Amino acid sequence: MRILITGGLGFIGRTLTRRFLAEGVHEIVLVDTLSEQVHGDNPDYSDITDDPSVLFMHADICCKGVLAEALKDVDVVYHLAAETGTGQSMYQIEHYYRTNVTGSAILMEEIVRTNSTRPSHVILSSSRSVYGEGAYIAANSGDPVNAERHYPQERTRTAMEVGKFDFEKDGSPMIPVATSETDPTNPRSLYAASKLAQEHICQIACASVGVRYTALRLQNVYGPGQSLRNPYTGIMSIFTNILRQNGRINVFEDGLESRDFIFVEDVARAFQAAAELSATAPQIINVGTGQAISVQYMVDILAQKMGASDCSFVSGDFRPGDIRHNFADINLMRDILGVIPQVSLADGLSQTVDWALTQPVEVDKSTKATAELKSLLRR
Numbered sequence: 001m002r003i004l005i006t007g008g009l010g011f012i013g014r015t016l017t018r019r020f021l022a023e024g025v026h027e028i029v030l031v032d033t034l035s036e037q038v039h040g041d042n043p044d045y046s047d048i049t050d051d052p053s054v055l056f057m058h059a060d061i062c063c064k065g066v067l068a069e070a071l072k073d074v075d076v077v078y079h080l081a082a083e084t085g086t087g088q089s090m091y092q093i094e095h096y097y098r099t100n101v102t103g104s105a106i107l108m109e110e111i112v113r114t115n116s117t118r119p120s121h122v123i124l125s126s127s128r129s130v131y132g133e134g135a136y137i138a139a140n141s142g143d144p145v146n147a148e149r150h151y152p153q154e155r156t157r158t159a160m161e162v163g164k165f166d167f168e169k170d171g172s173p174m175i176p177v178a179t180s181e182t183d184p185t186n187p188r189s190l191y192a193a194s195k196l197a198q199e200h201i202c203q204i205a206c207a208s209v210g211v212r213y214t215a216l217r218l219q220n221v222y223g224p225g226q227s228l229r230n231p232y233t234g235i236m237s238i239f240t241n242i243l244r245q246n247g248r249i250n251v252f253e254d255g256l257e258s259r260d261f262i263f264v265e266d267v268a269r270a271f272q273a274a275a276e277l278s279a280t281a282p283q284i285i286n287v288g289t290g291q292a293i294s295v296q297y298m299v300d301i302l303a304q305k306m307g308a309s310d311c312s313f314v315s316g317d318f319r320p321g322d323i324r325h326n327f328a329d330i331n332l333m334r335d336i337l338g339v340i341p342q343v344s345l346a347d348g349l350s351q352t353v354d355w356a357l358t359q360p361v362e363v364d365k366s367t368k369a370t371a372e373l374k375s376l377l378r379r
Contacts, residue, residue: 002027004074004119006061006107007081009034009045011226011234012125016078016268017048026053029070031081033060038227061103067110073117076275079107079202080125082195085232087319087369089191100194101201108205121212122202123274128219128260128288130196132186134179134326138169144177154188160318165253167324176258176292176325181217181284181332189321203283214274214281216267219288219328223264223348224355231365235295236261236349238366239302240356245364249312252319255296260288260327263343263351273337281336288328289341301346305353317370 003020007013008030020028034043049056059066061081071077082100083089089096111118128134133152141147152167152174159165167174187193199215206213222236231238239249270287299312333339343351 001025001075002029002073003076003078004029004031004070005078005080006031007125008032009043009048009056010038010080012221012264012267012271013078013080014045014048014225015223015264016271017054019268019272021048021051021053028054029074030054030056031059031061031066031070032056033081034058037232038230040229061099062106064106064110067107068114071110071114071119074119075121077107077111077119077122078125078271079104079122079198082125082198084191085230086129086189086191086321088232089189089194090321093190096190096194100191101197104198104201108201111211112205112209118209118211121214121275122206123271124198124202124213124215125271126199126215126217126284127192127195128179128217128286128326128328129189129192129323130185130187130199130217131179131183131326132188132192133167133323135177135183136167136174137177139173139175149177149183150174151184151186153186155324157320160253163254163316165257165318165324176327178290178327178329179286180329181282181286188323191321199284212277212279213283214277215284216270216274216287217284217328218267219260219262219286219326221264221267222261223352225264226352228356228359229362229365231369236298236302236352237356239299240306240353241362242364242366243303243306243308243311244356244361246308247311247364249299250317250367250370251296251299251312251314252317252322253324254316255299255314256294257322258292258294258325258327259298260291261293261298261345261348262288262341263348266339266341266343270333270337270339273339277336282332285332285337286328286330287333288330290328290330292325292327293345298345302349302353305349319370
C-alpha cells in the first residue's frame, strides 16, 4: 500500500507515520511546508525523513505540481495539512482559508483531474469545532437520552464581559451532552468554518469520481511531539511550556469550560482503522474519549505532574470564537472503527510532561498572542 500524508511532519502526521513504519508499510509520501510558527527554524525529523520507506516533499499544500507528483500510484490519502488556531483564524483569515480551503481544493482537483490511477480512499482530519457549541439539554429535562436537544448560538461579548459564560433557556440552565455525528454543524470561528469547507470540498469531489471519503472529527488532541512554540493551538503544550518557565497559567473564563482531550496515539490508531472502512461505512466519525474535562481540572493535574504550585489564575478572559463545552459521542468510533481510547488523561499527561522535559525551553508567546487578538478585535 502506498500512502500520502499531507501535513505529514506535523504533530499527528509524525505519530501516524511512525506507526506505519513500525508496521512495515514501505511506501509513504509526506508533504509538509514545515511552518516556522510550528516547527521552528531548523526542525530535525531525520528519524522519519531518512527512512528508505519515506519520500518527503518539502512544499506548500497549494503547490499543484508537487501534489500531482505526490499522488502518483497512491492508494490512500490522509489529508492532515491545515492551520489550526481558533483565535488566530479570527484575524489571519486569508492565510487560514488559503491553507485549509484552497489547499484542499487544489488537492481534490489533482485527484479529480489525474490521468493515472486515483487513490481509492481520502481520509480527512476534521475537527469537533464544526459543531460549534454542540448539543445541550435543559437541566430539568429528566432523561438525557430522550430529552429535547438544543444548539445554542454564539455567546455575546457583552455577556462574557460580565462573567456570564453559561447558556440558559427560558431562565433555566442548560447542560452539555455528548455531540453525535447527526447533530447539526454550527461553526463559531473562522477556523471551524474552514474545516467544514474542507469536509464539503473533499466529500463532493470524492463522490464525483467514485473515491471513498471519510472525515474524522477530532476532539482536542495532545501528547508528545505537539509544538511547544506555537502559542495559538494546543493548550496542553502551551501550559506545559509556561510551567517549565515557572510562569502562571491564565485560565480563561471561569475555568469550568470543558473539552474532550484525546491522546495522539489513540488518534493515530483511529486514522489507521479508517483506511479499512467499507464503502458503506459512515463518512463522518467523531474521534474523542467521550469525557468532558474542565480546563481548570486539566491544569491542576498538569501542575501536579510537573511539581508546580500556585501556578494558575482564573482571569475571566475570553476569546471570540471559543466555545463553552463540547465532547464527543464516540459510539461510531467504537462500533465502526473498532477503536476505544486506551490512554487515560493522567497517563497521557505523564507521557507529555516526560517528553517536554527533554525539549528546549521555548519563549512563552501565549500572553502576546492573547493581547494581539484582543487589540485587533477591539478596533
